[in-house]
Amino acid sequence: MSTMKGVNAYFRQLSDEEIKHQAHREFVGGLWDELGELQLNFLIQHGLKPHHKLLDIGCGCLRGGVHYIRYLDEGNYFGLDINASLIEAGKIEVEQAGLSRKHPTLIVDDEFACGRFGEKFDFIVSVSLFTHLPFNVIVRCLHRARESLLPHGIYYSTFFQAPSPSHLDPIVHQPGGIVTKYDADPFHYSIEELADMAKLAKLELDVIGDWQHPRNQKMAAFSILMESIS
Ligand SMILES: C[S@@+](CC[C@H](N)C(=O)[O-])C[C@H]1O[C@@H](n2cnc3c(N)ncnc32)[C@H](O)[C@@H]1O
DSSP: OOTTBTTBGGGSOOOHHHHHTTHHHHHTTSOHHHHHHHHHHHHHHTTOOTTSOEEEETOTTTTTHHHHHHHSOTTOEEEEESOHHHHHHHHHHHHHTTOGGGOOEEEEOSSOOGGGGOOOEEEEEESSSGGGSOHHHHHHHHHHHHHTEEEEEEEEEEEEEOSSTTOOSOEEETTTTEEEBSSSSSBEEOHHHHHHHHHHTTEEEEEEEOOOOTTOOEEEEEEEOGGGOO
């Protein structure tokens, strides 16, 4: 059984009927068009080109994926998610968008086993993933992502920011009104805590901060610590 059961709500599998009625779009947070376009535009502004290989960890039903797939050259989009029903919904979204010819590679995995793709990536992205994960699970994710990053590669991931480490009180984030917690989903993290996670995975943290996210998620960038390359 997956060790993730109970950590967040994404263990629940959507039914075919729910997917038929596009319930998956709300299940991953809604704002379907807005958040899809925002993600792609952010990565383009940060250097994504059609020939790059992109891994989307926690890709869900491809809210961003559909846009990335349209932009990237054939075969350059890779998505991993814990939830098989969301991956199936994503495949339907790709088909309905007329993008099957772009041949995205999508896998279901509950241990962030990015090595299963047999690729190294110029960019890795996670939107609204760390917001649903506890510290030690994020460290696992960062370790696995690092192993699949090209030396010049960057892993962009969003998070809810806390003002200081061990911020035990709930935080109400505006705009959006999302309430985050120190030890329950949705989670918040301080910059110091993110830096600690990065260090544990031999990555360097760069805080991008605001990127116009409608619910005030911030952006972090992780790159390979040069002195850690042997
Ligand atoms: C809020 S949704 C965001 C999905 C997508 N990034 C987007 O922007 O639409 C969070 C996603 O993270 C996935 N997720 C949660 N825990 C995970 C884990 N341990 N491993 C992989 N994916 C996970 C969920 O299944 C869900 O698809």
